[in-house]
Amino acid sequence: MQPETARFKELSRAALANDQLQRSMVATGPQFVLKRAKARAALPEFDDLRNAARDIKNHVLAHLDVYLEKFEARVQAAGGHVHWAETAEEARAIILNICAAKKARLITKGKSMVSEEVGLNEALEGAGHTPVETDLGEYLIQIRNERPSHIIAPAVHLRREQIEADFRRVHTDLDPARDLSHIPALVEEARRVLRQNYLDADVGITGANFLVAGTGSAIIVTNEGNGDLTRLMPETHIVITSIEKIVPTLEDASTLLRVLARSATGQDISTYTTLMTGPRRAADPDGPEEFHIVLLDNGRSQVLGTEFQDMLRCIRCGACLNHCPVYQAVGGHAYGWVYPGPIGSVVTPALIGIENAANLPNASTFCGRCEDVCPVRIPLPRLLRHWREREFEQHLTPRTVRSGLGAWAFLAKRPKLYGLAMRLAARFLNWRGRAGRIASLPLARGWTRTRDLPAAQGKTFTELWRERQK
């Protein structure tokens, strides 16, 4: 699917008018926030672990060439194949070659954002293969021909009724009179439908959350167990992942695992954390006979050594999306490509070019919540500002915005002043009611419409947040 990042404003407006989406966001957003807060409260060392996690990733990035070579050598020693892909196109070609050599018909897939990034499913279909997503959320969006709207909960924008309708539309061999009126019935149906696919698949493709250089292991975390069945049942397992996923040792992986699930879903650890090292060994009774790992660059190495390097620490936990007022107002599809939310607005320009993503760095209120919750302490607002500067320098900003942006940037660089301006604005809104002229601020309408700026108290989101954190 082509990026639609240029349509951010238009897509946002549509998202704000989409009642079903708004109900989904309101129902799920606060749950993510609450779950993370509980997990954090239950582990006194949590914030210190975030520092350790940040330091590990910084160490990796500063030694990335050597760690990648170490990782490669370990995978090969364990009997696996390592493929390097500079671009999305190369990654697709490598995988298509493997699938063709295996004469693959059915291909099961575990959830992988890198697979979305390179548009793998379209390529597989184009070559006559049948890819089937096995993560429930990914399966739901696959049968709807949509992009994921969240990096860990791809179908978070959907309501039960929509899914029921989709299942009735797609699972036509099942009894039309069956009861799908509750969520467990939908999950049970997906379990039954997908089970046969695991058994019939010729190739399984998963992503990786981490790559352990010292052991040559790719780590995936899931709650469903779908990634494991995708790896274990077919003859061939392919991991598609990117070069910045390296961690040095199992000890370092442990630290990152401690912050990943807590930040993502509020779990101490995901139900299944799997370390996959090469294919099955000669005497093993099961597991894939062939193991391939595709290491994608796609612009990441170009970010090294720039003011944007910190984005490469990202472990794709989704916390910054869950805590972002803009994401929570417009949902993931408005961002128009694969990675939504604050991290999406930072990563997308690096991967597809700022000229193709010029709107995204503006999709922020600079409230700073994303940086507050990021488990690897990525300074997301600062990176967004850097993109705005680049955008401004390259004259990609529309003339009408250019003058206003100066004032905005002036405020955004001065948190105290910004807070004051927002408080004043909130009071102004309170006085003017919902039709206030403040609605011309970027996304202010999204805000007030879905979130009800607490006009009665005249407080800003930031003020309320501070209070809640106490």
Added chain:
Amino acid sequence: MSARETILARIRSRLPGTEAARRDAVELHLAAHGANLVPLRGLGDGDHRLSLFTRLMTGVGGSVETVETLADVVQAVAAHMAAAGLPPSLRKGADTTLAHLPWHRAPGLTLLSGPADPADHTTLSLAFAGVAESGTVLLLSGPDNPATLNFLPELHMVVLPASRLVSCYEDVWPLLRASQGDGLMPSTLNMISGPSRTADIEQTIVRPAHGPRDLHVIIVVGA
């Protein structure tokens, strides 16, 4: 230039310091196996580890029971299967610890070995270790431990010797290196913390998703 060389060359051109210095730093870091900050919650004696493990595992929908000796595992397994209303057929790995259990004490039980079959209702594995800090069991694939046993059945039972229930992940890795060799791994290492679940529809937690409906851990106090 191959993609590999292009990517590595670009990375090198953008990193500070010399390649030689980076190599030395990486060798040092890998050889040290240094632990980072380890949370206190798992640290403590056997009773602490057992109670924390049990609380966390049951908190996510798993079940835990303790038995005194390895021989007691047989009755525990048979009783749990009967209580769950599952057919008396059990698939397990060929692992010697499990093979040497007094299975004759459960005469009604049919024992199968080898990789899991989609028709299997119940499987039994021996854990390599358990971790108290997150209520996690670790299983290694190998000739005697098919990894499919962990995912295909309705009920997955895991035997965990109490002596292998450690505080934190960092306690496991030295055991793993001792068993496999430094830097070497089994094909698949599973860390399992509860039965399969999903929250992909409206963030509502439903069990199971694709893996086992039930995970039952039998901790052997005297092993």
